[in-house]
Amino acid sequence: xxxxxxxxxxxxxxxxxxxxxxxxxxxxxxxxxxxxxxxxxxxxxxxxxxxxxxxxxxxxxxxxxxxxxxxxxxxxxxxxxxxxxxxxxxxxxxxxxxxxxxxxxxxxxxxxxxxxxxxxxxxxxxxxxxxxxxxxxxxxxxxxxxxxxxxxxxxxxxxxxxxxxxxxxxxxxxxxxxxxxxxxxxxxxxxxxxxxxxxxxxxxxxxxxxxxxxxxxxxxxxxxxxxxxxxxxxxxxxxxxxxxxxxxxxxxxxxxxxxxxxxxxxxxxxxxxxxxxxxxxxxxxxxxxxxxxxxxxxxxxxxxxxxxxxxxxxxxxxxxxxxxxxxxxxxxxxxxxxxxxxxxxxxxxxxxxxxxxxxxxxxxxxxxxxxxxxxxxxxxxxxxxxxxxxxxxxxxxxxxxxxxxxxxxxxxxxxxxxx
Numbered sequence: 001x002x003x004x005x006x007x008x009x010x011x012x013x014x015x016x017x018x019x020x021x022x023x024x025x026x027x028x029x030x031x032x033x034x035x036x037x038x039x040x041x042x043x044x045x046x047x048x049x050x051x052x053x054x055x056x057x058x059x060x061x062x063x064x065x066x067x068x069x070x071x072x073x074x075x076x077x078x079x080x081x082x083x084x085x086x087x088x089x090x091x092x093x094x095x096x097x098x099x100x101x102x103x104x105x106x107x108x109x110x111x112x113x114x115x116x117x118x119x120x121x122x123x124x125x126x127x128x129x130x131x132x133x134x135x136x137x138x139x140x141x142x143x144x145x146x147x148x149x150x151x152x153x154x155x156x157x158x159x160x161x162x163x164x165x166x167x168x169x170x171x172x173x174x175x176x177x178x179x180x181x182x183x184x185x186x187x188x189x190x191x192x193x194x195x196x197x198x199x200x201x202x203x204x205x206x207x208x209x210x211x212x213x214x215x216x217x218x219x220x221x222x223x224x225x226x227x228x229x230x231x232x233x234x235x236x237x238x239x240x241x242x243x244x245x246x247x248x249x250x251x252x253x254x255x256x257x258x259x260x261x262x263x264x265x266x267x268x269x270x271x272x273x274x275x276x277x278x279x280x281x282x283x284x285x286x287x288x289x290x291x292x293x294x295x296x297x298x299x300x301x302x303x304x305x306x307x308x309x310x311x312x313x314x315x316x317x318x319x320x321x322x323x324x325x326x327x328x329x330x331x332x333x334x335x336x337x338x339x340x341x342x343x344x345x346x347x348x349x350x351x352x353x354x355x356x357x358x359x360x361x362x363x364x365x366x367x368x369x370x371x372x373x374x375x376x377x378x379x380x381x382x383x384x385x386x387x388x389x390x391x392x393x394x395x396x397x398x399x400x401x402x403x404x405x406x407x408x409x410x411x412x413x414x415x416x417x418x419x
Contacts, residue, residue: 001025002110004103005261008119008253014312016162018099019121021255023262024113031112031200032212037274046277049171049200049208052111054080056171056270057208058279060142065150066160067102069203070142073282074349076173077210084099085211092211102229106198109210110231117260119232119250123165124225125199125207127216130300134220134289136170136177136213140281145169147205152304156334161304164252165230172213174285185218194227201232201251205300223293295381296345309338316343323333323362344378352382359390367401376404379405380411
């Protein structure tokens, strides 16, 4: 049984459009994580996401929160007999009609989970691996996956960015990709009511894609984010810093334990037995990335910088940009740099405005070299008569020893000319 318990206030979780807390009762534990005891030699835990006894994702997860896991693809979900996935496909491929309707549509999948509490979030994910590569082009064998770390440290602001659903990891074999089917989504994948993919939050910034590999390919072709129903298990509980109440955490979303109806019932939190886990290698074919675009997808380090600076929460105005440029505070300079990075991915038009302000108002000082480089990079990416003149002015006033010289010289690369 799937019980919707409460609506989550997502105001502070910008990766999430809306979210609901659910409780699974009588879950079949067919879609579940299994894990080993801690290996104190390597200081990690072996784990596997399983579906009907077959591994979907295999991994070695470090105890250290700022370290990345070693991950390997699994058996291939398309080869696993799962009638529940087939049953929901027609409904999930319809236009999105809201989260409550979506939860009803995917109930057969939710019933495969373990008993317990979950948050179902309508979120937007990047179809990359946290670098400038397509998410499904992962190695056959265990290898470091940087988006899997629980926290990313930022040295400028001396903070860590806590993990949240951002990137995806494949559960389907690349050989199962049908380009004709993927192209079906080309014209609808970036619409507000686009059909949703389904993912299970794994660790850090990473989600295992349960359904929607063709949608993800279409999103990567267009360079947009992938609208996804993310299933976020309860990670555990801890007391708030002031010891006032115990909270359950679902990735970065916190809910007071007192608000979880039925929390104390034994079945909902039945302990799992630790077991030995063997890793197997499953061959992965490479998907050609030449038709895909990653320009608007931040890497995991860029994303953590953006959040460390609070760039995603700021209302940017010309006055605020001017204030930061004229400030003597180092933090303001870094904040401006990360805001520029954020909007170069999210709103190129606004990024262009910020870049022009930086170029026109920033003093000629080596302290601003990296900021100026990022500004000229944005200008080069926004080709028009004005941006061309800005670049020409730079080349006239500087020489090839200056930091932005090479990026400015690249302005005319790949520009189509009339024969």
